[in-house]
Amino acid sequence: MDKIEIRDEHDVVLARTAARDVAGAQGFSVMAKTRIATAVSELARNVFLHGDGGYMEYEVLREGNKIGIHCRFVDQGPGIPNIEQAMQDGFSSIATLGHGLPGARRLVDDFKIHSEPGRGVRVEIIKWN
Amino acid sequence: MDKIEIRDEHDVVLARTAARDVAGAQGFSVMAKTRIATAVSELARNVFLHGDGGYMEYEVLREGNKIGIHCRFVDQGPGIPNIEQAMQDGFSSIATLGHGLPGARRLVDDFKIHSEPGRGVRVEIIKWN
Amino acid sequence: MQSIPVLKIGPVLLVSIQTELHDSLAVNLQDTILYKIRDTRARAVLIDITAMEIVDSFIARILSETTQMASVMDARVVLVGMRPAVTMTLVDMGMTLPGIDTAINIEAGLFKLGYELCAIRQDGHAVREPALMETVDGQD
Amino acid sequence: MQSIPVLKIGPVLLVSIQTELHDSLAVNLQDTILYKIRDTRARAVLIDITAMEIVDSFIARILSETTQMASVMDARVVLVGMRPAVTMTLVDMGMTLPGIDTAINIEAGLFKLGYELCAIRQDGHAVREPALMETVDGQD
Ligand SMILES: Nc1ncnc2c1ncn2[C@@H]1O[C@H](COP(=O)(O)OP(=O)(O)O)[C@@H](O)[C@H]1O
Numbered sequence: 001m002d003k004i005e006i007r008d009e010h011d012v013v014l015a016r017t018a019a020r021d022v023a024g025a026q027g028f029s030v031m032a033k034t035r036i037a038t039a040v041s042e043l044a045r046n047v048f049l050h051g052d053g054g055y056m057e058y059e060v061l062r063e064g065n066k067i068g069i070h071c072r073f074v075d076q077g078p079g080i081p082n083i084e085q086a087m088q089d090g091f092s093s094i095a096t097l098g099h100g101l102p103g104a105r106r107l108v109d110d111f112k113i114h115s116e117p118g119r120g121v122r123v124e125i126i127k128w129n
Numbered sequence: 130m131d132k133i134e135i136r137d138e139h140d141v142v143l144a145r146t147a148a149r150d151v152a153g154a155q156g157f158s159v160m161a162k163t164r165i166a167t168a169v170s171e172l173a174r175n176v177f178l179h180g181d182g183g184y185m186e187y188e189v190l191r192e193g194n195k196i197g198i199h200c201r202f203v204d205q206g207p208g209i210p211n212i213e214q215a216m217q218d219g220f221s222s223i224a225t226l227g228h229g230l231p232g233a234r235r236l237v238d239d240f241k242i243h244s245e246p247g248r249g250v251r252v253e254i255i256k257w258n
Numbered sequence: 259m260q261s262i263p264v265l266k267i268g269p270v271l272l273v274s275i276q277t278e279l280h281d282s283l284a285v286n287l288q289d290t291i292l293y294k295i296r297d298t299r300a301r302a303v304l305i306d307i308t309a310m311e312i313v314d315s316f317i318a319r320i321l322s323e324t325t326q327m328a329s330v331m332d333a334r335v336v337l338v339g340m341r342p343a344v345t346m347t348l349v350d351m352g353m354t355l356p357g358i359d360t361a362i363n364i365e366a367g368l369f370k371l372g373y374e375l376c377a378i379r380q381d382g383h384a385v386r387e388p389a390l391m392e393t394v395d396g397q398d
Numbered sequence: 399m400q401s402i403p404v405l406k407i408g409p410v411l412l413v414s415i416q417t418e419l420h421d422s423l424a425v426n427l428q429d430t431i432l433y434k435i436r437d438t439r440a441r442a443v444l445i446d447i448t449a450m451e452i453v454d455s456f457i458a459r460i461l462s463e464t465t466q467m468a469s470v471m472d473a474r475v476v477l478v479g480m481r482p483a484v485t486m487t488l489v490d491m492g493m494t495l496p497g498i499d500t501a502i503n504i505e506a507g508l509f510k511l512g513y514e515l516c517a518i519r520q521d522g523h524a525v526r527e528p529a530l531m532e533t534v535d536g537q538d
């Protein structure tokens with residue numbers, strides 16, 4: 001797995017352009033590429049904005065003829081006390097749009113989020129072409 | 130003296146922006162700043178284009194209330210066989226404009242050029258504010 | 259720090275975003291546009307995002323806010339050149355861009371803002387330029 | 399590699415140079431402009447060098463060549479926003495820019511090229527925009 005440290009907004013750009021480029025190199029459609037890169041942008045931003053920084057790991061998946069991208073976002077921040085609430089459209093603890101988590105979930109094929117209060121958040125996504 | 134290696138066109142940009150920034154920091158007028166930076170651009174380009182690469186050294190000069198910038202361009206290229214000819218407007222061995230050397234001379238207060246065939250070229254310029 | 263140029267064409271500001279927009283650059287751009295509207299009393303702003311492959315919720319929010327603030331200052335904003343995949347991704351995410359007007363390219367955007375590039379005739383009158391009309395629906 | 403965007407506004411190409419032009423970027427820009435003239439059948443090109451603090455003999459030559467080549471392709475080039483210190487430095491160096499037209503800002507450049515941004519009236523006719531005329535001689 002490749003790894004990108006996420007500490008600031010520049011790393012968010014690095015993470016999303018990495019996702020875009022991997023998707024492009026793997027022959028993803030423009031739509032699939034745009035979706036995964038946008039989801040990565042949302043989740044990477046949450047890592048630095050809400051999670052006090054962390055990292056993204058990513059890899060290419062192959063299943064038969066299918067090609068996918070798997071990304072894992074890990075931070076050691078405060079965690080999310082109420083995940084159900086955080087996954088709702090429009091919920092935000094910082095008065096922004098609150099479309100990041102639920103939006104990212106809709107853009108990918110597989111979305112898992114795990115958090116223990118005080119021990120950070122871990123999000124895993126998979127996008128198939 | 131600060132030193133900038135000049136091997137390619139990017140180094141030409143580095144050299145001229147360094148000259149511009151030093152002139153700016155020393156309170157040069159816009160005209161004087163533009164003139165010294167442009168002269169440096171011409172001479173730095175000659176170092177990499179005609180002189181097989183080399184370096185620029187530069188320093189700030191103070192004489193009483195006067196402030197100046199002194200730059201030295203050094204390369205180990207083929208040298209200039211006929212300096213008088215090379216200093217003429219429109220003379221170019223590569224069919225370009227041939228305004229670099231004579232132009233740079235007109236932009237500065239002091240201009241010295243020295244060359245031994247086979248042992249490169251050395252140009253020194255001084256620009257007072 | 260890098261910044262994004264805001265060009266002035268008469269009463270219209272033209273902003274063409276060509277670099278990756280990290281968050282503070284986006285916030286910065288918003289400020290620049292609003293100050294420039296004030297300083298030049300511009301009536302209209304074209305933001306050209308043809309080059310942008312990714313517009314996430316943060317960037318979308320900034321664009322939408324900029325539009326609303328400009329409107330308070332009596333200037334209209336049109337977003338030009340949004341890629342179909344970007345539009346669809348925002349829709350997928352459940353993001354609407356409240357109050358944002360879009361157009362396919364710069365000419366179409368100008369047109370939407372009530373402006374058009376005209377050829378000047380010998381007698382000093384402006385005439386509509388047929389060459390321009392052709393391109394309004396064309397590709398860039 | 400970075401590149402400089404060439405925007406199309408109807409029959410006019412607009413190139414705003416905002417980065418330091420190293421030599422191959424300048425050559426590249428020349429190519430891009432000429433190809434874009436061919437591909438879009440543009441009649442006019444505005445090159446905005448407001449942001450350029452240094453124009454040396456190499457860049458001046460490329461700009462001058464681009465103008466000449468564009469003219470062979472039946473497109474006019476106007477150089478917009480050259481700083482006074484740049485102009486004077488080129489004169490000092492004994493450089494003339496053969497065939498190069500200049501203008502103080504984008505609007506003035508458009509005007510020189512025979513175009514003008516007009517407000518569209520309700521009846522669909524274009525009218526000259528007074529707001530624009532003011533700015534032709536103004537600062538940017
Ligand atoms: N990595 C994280 N660590 C802690 N809290 C998070 C994290 N990611 C999201 N959250 C919480 O979930 C909320 C909703 O997130 P999101 O949908 O991305 O919207 P926004 O970031 O605009 O607030 C955030 O406001 C924040 O409280």
Ligand SMILES: Nc1ncnc2c1ncn2[C@@H]1O[C@H](COP(=O)(O)OP(=O)(O)O)[C@@H](O)[C@H]1O
Nearest residue numbers: 175179180208215221222225226227229230250
């Ligand atoms: N550093 C150098 N080493 C060798 N030859 C040089 C050097 N600088 C200049 N010359 C020679 O002098 C000529 C004139 O230089 P210049 O006036 O800068 O014009 P241009 O670079 O456009 O040819 C060059 O064509 C080249 O033959």
